[in-house]
Amino acid sequence: MKRLITFTCTLLVLLTGCSKPETDIEITSSDGSTAVSEPISELNITERVVDLSPISGAFQTAAQTAIRSTVAQCQEMKSKIFNFISNPNEQTQTSAQASYNSCHQNWAKSAFYFTEAFNLNESQGLKRMVDLIDTRPYLAGYIDGIPEYPYSGLIHELELPINLDTLRGQHRLMDEDSASLGFPVIEFFLWKGPLNEHWQAQSDEDAQNLINRRQTYLKVATEHLIEQLLKAQYRWRDNGEFNQLPDRAKFNVELKTLQRFTMAELLNRIFKDSTLVEPEWVHPAQFAGNGRIYLLNQLEELSVLLGTVETPTPLSEWLGNEEGLGVNAQELQQALAASIEAASKLPANFPFETEAGEQWNMARQQIAKLALGITQVSQHLKLNVVTQ
Numbered sequence: 001m002k003r004l005i006t007f008t009c010t011l012l013v014l015l016t017g018c019s020k021p022e023t024d025i026e027i028t029s030s031d032g033s034t035a036v037s038e039p040i041s042e043l044n045i046t047e048r049v050v051d052l053s054p055i056s057g058a059f060q061t062a063a064q065t066a067i068r069s070t071v072a073q074c075q076e077m078k079s080k081i082f083n084f085i086s087n088p089n090e091q092t093q094t095s096a097q098a099s100y101n102s103c104h105q106n107w108a109k110s111a112f113y114f115t116e117a118f119n120l121n122e123s124q125g126l127k128r129m130v131d132l133i134d135t136r137p138y139l140a141g142y143i144d145g146i147p148e149y150p151y152s153g154l155i156h157e158l159e160l161p162i163n164l165d166t167l168r169g170q171h172r173l174m175d176e177d178s179a180s181l182g183f184p185v186i187e188f189f190l191w192k193g194p195l196n197e198h199w200q201a202q203s204d205e206d207a208q209n210l211i212n213r214r215q216t217y218l219k220v221a222t223e224h225l226i227e228q229l230l231k232a233q234y235r236w237r238d239n240g241e242f243n244q245l246p247d248r249a250k251f252n253v254e255l256k257t258l259q260r261f262t263m264a265e266l267l268n269r270i271f272k273d274s275t276l277v278e279p280e281w282v283h284p285a286q287f288a289g290n291g292r293i294y295l296l297n298q299l300e301e302l303s304v305l306l307g308t309v310e311t312p313t314p315l316s317e318w319l320g321n322e323e324g325l326g327v328n329a330q331e332l333q334q335a336l337a338a339s340i341e342a343a344s345k346l347p348a349n350f351p352f353e354t355e356a357g358e359q360w361n362m363a364r365q366q367i368a369k370l371a372l373g374i375t376q377v378s379q380h381l382k383l384n385v386v387t388q
Helices: 002-016 055-087 090-114 120-133 163-168 183-190 205-235 249-270 292-306 314-321 329-343 360-379
Strands: none
Touching: 002 090, 055 090, 055 183, 055 205, 055 249, 055 292, 055 314, 055 360, 090 120, 090 183, 090 205, 090 249, 090 292, 090 329, 120 205, 249 360, 292 314, 292 329, 314 329, 329 360
16 A cells, blocks of 8 residues: 555646655555466456457457557558568658658557566566567667677677577677567667668679678567567467456556556656656667657557546446546546647657756646556555555
8 A cells, every 4th residue: 555655646746746765666565576467257346247348349449450550550561661671762762761650650659569468377478579660779780780889789790690599699689678589679770871882782892791691680570679569469369368367367467558658668668767868868869860759659658548538448347337446537537638649749869869848848747647547446446566
């Protein structure tokens, strides 16, 4: 209870705009250890019988729709990237970059549905899969040369063969910043120039060897990303582990996903004070740019579950009927709409070019209000997901 009170106070500090020394808000279980949710079969909803199957069904449908769209966009990206590798020029590079943006920005929506494990047995595998798809922060110099260190990275370690086994073995081998697979790697390569130096054929044997390694690396990384996304899509299949859970456990997963995402991902990572000091560690696409669209995509995906007054969802209808929550569906919908409105006024390349001004504080306070409302629902159901 003490942790829950402290956590609520932290949100209230954000809502009132008061200054407070920054502290990480950890995801813990009731005994203080790192929490990985294990489905529970009983929730303290009320004594009345409530049919939760429409809620869990809508949650699964939303997840399937999001990841199916992501896979389709990324399959298109793969085709454009392979075309660029075969014929590297400005036109094929621009086409591959545009396709990458569509794919990665679409993943920003899907990632929400991979926040919470279905059970303890799935936890480590889920974490590893998501880490191989998209991990931040990352150091570009671990992959290939950068202006400050032109001969750095795996590309220049000629004794290392460029194949999937090598790249999986090198992924975060040194530290958490040393990603060798996933979206960050593909993004870095697609924006790496100039073309005539890094991608187009060279007469010098050593230079051509580096180009060959770079092309192989990009191809392997792209193929591996598609494999992981297909695995992610398979996770939400109709006859998968989610369907084997009782409806109340499915409901538990959805609420924990909402709270963990709003609190841990949005408030404790994206809107952390240090974000404005070191935005490169948080920016979802530091070479491609346009970071604001990723935040908006994430927030708008929440509206698929929470709905609006005009277009209610099974979850919002339940929120409207459940007594004693301390918050209702309309209040959560208004908080989400206000969060989207505030986020839309942030700089286009957020968190780059962003200051701790009115728009930053407004967006953070609105998201804190949304997180507080979701926390009230979780507390009502005795689901202790996020504490300080």
